[in-house]
Amino acid sequence: MHLSRYFLPVLRETPKEAEIVSHQYMLRAGMVKQASAGIYSWLPMGLRVLNKIADIVREEQNRAGAIEVLMPTIQSADLWRESGRYDDYGKEMLRIQDRQERDMLYGPTNEELITQIFRDSVKSYRDLPRNLYHIQWKFRDEIRPRFGVMRGREFLMKDAYSFDLSEEDGRKSYNRMFAAYLRTFARMGLKSIPMNAETGPIGGDLSHEFIILAETGESQVYGHQDLFDGDIPPADLDFYGDLTPVVDQWTSLYAATDEMHDAARFEAEVPADKQVSARGIEVGHIFFFGTKYSDPMGCRVQTPDGDMANIQMGSYGVGISRLAGAIIEACHDDKGIKWPVPVAPFEVGLINLKAGDEGTDTACGAVYEQFTNAGIEILYDDTNERAGGKFATMDLIGLPYQIVIGPKGLKDGQAEVTDRQTGAQESISLDTVANVIAKRVKQQRLLV
Ligand code: 5CA
Numbered sequence: 001m002h003l004s005r006y007f008l009p010v011l012r013e014t015p016k017e018a019e020i021v022s023h024q025y026m027l028r029a030g031m032v033k034q035a036s037a038g039i040y041s042w043l044p045m046g047l048r049v050l051n052k053i054a055d056i057v058r059e060e061q062n063r064a065g066a067i068e069v070l071m072p073t074i075q076s077a078d079l080w081r082e083s084g085r086y087d088d089y090g091k092e093m094l095r096i097q098d099r100q101e102r103d104m105l106y107g108p109t110n111e112e113l114i115t116q117i118f119r120d121s122v123k124s125y126r127d128l129p130r131n132l133y134h135i136q137w138k139f140r141d142e143i144r145p146r147f148g149v150m151r152g153r154e155f156l157m158k159d160a161y162s163f164d165l166s167e168e169d170g171r172k173s174y175n176r177m178f179a180a181y182l183r184t185f186a187r188m189g190l191k192s193i194p195m196n197a198e199t200g201p202i203g204g205d206l207s208h209e210f211i212i213l214a215e216t217g218e219s220q221v222y223g224h225q226d227l228f229d230g231d232i233p234p235a236d237l238d239f240y241g242d243l244t245p246v247v248d249q250w251t252s253l254y255a256a257t258d259e260m261h262d263a264a265r266f267e268a269e270v271p272a273d274k275q276v277s278a279r280g281i282e283v284g285h286i287f288f289f290g291t292k293y294s295d296p297m298g299c300r301v302q303t304p305d306g307d308m309a310n311i312q313m314g315s316y317g318v319g320i321s322r323l324a325g326a327i328i329e330a331c332h333d334d335k336g337i338k339w340p341v342p343v344a345p346f347e348v349g350l351i352n353l354k355a356g357d358e359g360t361d362t363a364c365g366a367v368y369e370q371f372t373n374a375g376i377e378i379l380y381d382d383t384n385e386r387a388g389g390k391f392a393t394m395d396l397i398g399l400p401y402q403i404v405i406g407p408k409g410l411k412d413g414q415a416e417v418t419d420r421q422t423g424a425q426e427s428i429s430l431d432t433v434a435n436v437i438a439k440r441v442k443q444q445r446l447l448v
Helices: 021-028 043-062 077-083 113-121 167-187 225-229 246-250 263-269 320-330 360-371 387-397 407-411 433-445
Strands: 033-035 039-041 074-076 093-097 103-106 131-139 154-164 193-196 206-211 219-224 255-256 276-289 300-303 309-310 312-319 350-351 380-381 400-406 414-420 424-429
Touching: 021 033, 021 309, 021 320, 033 193, 039 043, 039 113, 043 131, 043 167, 074 077, 074 407, 077 103, 077 113, 077 309, 077 387, 103 407, 113 154, 113 246, 113 312, 131 167, 154 167, 154 255, 167 193, 167 206, 167 276, 167 312, 206 320, 219 225, 219 360, 225 276, 225 309, 276 309, 276 320, 350 360, 350 387, 360 380, 360 400, 360 407, 400 433, 407 414, 414 433, 424 433
Parallel strands: 193 255, 350 380, 350 400
Antiparallel strands: 033 039, 074 103, 093 103, 131 154, 154 312, 193 206, 206 276, 219 255, 219 276, 276 312, 300 309, 400 414, 414 424
8 A cells, every 4th residue: 555545644743632542542543533422433544453353353253163143233122122121221222213213222232132033043952052243333322432442432342142051051152252352362462361240231140351451441450460471272272172271270360350359359369479450451241141131032942851941141242443442552652553463554664765766666666566465464655755754654553564765775775674563673685675574474463
């Protein structure tokens, strides 16, 4: 992509309304634009990141055996009356009427709709277990939308729903999502810690929030230091085998969000030098709630004995749009974002220091083509802006590798390469730079 033909409305000044660094950088780097309170348009740079996050989530859901569907954003109120949640949900739910004055709503979550889909088509225990998920926009009329996409009113969520015959099997489905989430966040360069959490309006008595630490996080969390050094489950994990060792490894040590925190237990179970009390961002939340929806909504199957049984269910959310902000909170410096390769909007940024100069244009054009042919996503700054501005923009948008070509280096046949993550700089010959950097990028695409 040539920057001269791209749509990248960067801001030099920090917008006053943005309180935290991820919100500031997302606005300044032209990733999003507020449409109204807590509602955002995703501009090209932001959309590329959002799509990459969604792709990683999708890949890991599929790996864990979940099956993708797509449900609508608008739902019928009658369905929510069946579960009893229509009245319970309160003001966070955006309620609307169609022209026939039928009550509709913009979905804040999808337990009811997926339960209806499942109950109308599945009749036998032989069709279990199943896990269906979708990636869809949600609306919650949050009392305090803030921090940009972190607490939006409209936000993109992955929500998965598991269906099992017995509670024991339901817990196995829960464990599959538990392990999948550890991998999912690790692939984005994040260290997430599963913590005992409250279930709120979703319900049930088993729940974990996946938290990444960040000073600007909205949750106060408590945990054992050793959790931060735990191994991530490998890609070849057998998701239908015994996952209890993985879950035990992460749940045997103390970890709880504020609402579930027990100060006396924390003191008793965690040595003083291992006690972590910090702020965190909730990037995912999983629930097991048994028959809370299947019972009132009549979602039943025939058991092997010929009886009818309510299906055991769980639901599993990932905040996809929130993650774009959360990753920035975890990966930035005072000049801008430092994207991990797997979620970077482009993998390489190429700066032409003297656009219009024939020699420099030719050298840049050749390097650009080599990267493109190698399958690397590259943004080429071919504009006439002065060098200082180009460097500032490149640092702000945070592409993992910056390649600078100008008349000076050209004389020696060299490009200057900066690794945005480490700050390391090196000169690499123009002939080999695309090869060398393409290889590094490809190695870093799969962090786990
Ligand atoms: N039905 C369940 C699981 S699918 C559910 O809705 N869980 S949730 O309420 O915890 O939301 C799942 C995830 O969505 C959260 O962990 C969080 O990462 C994200 N999320 C929730 N509310 C918002 C919001 N207002 N803005 C951005 N992301 C949000």
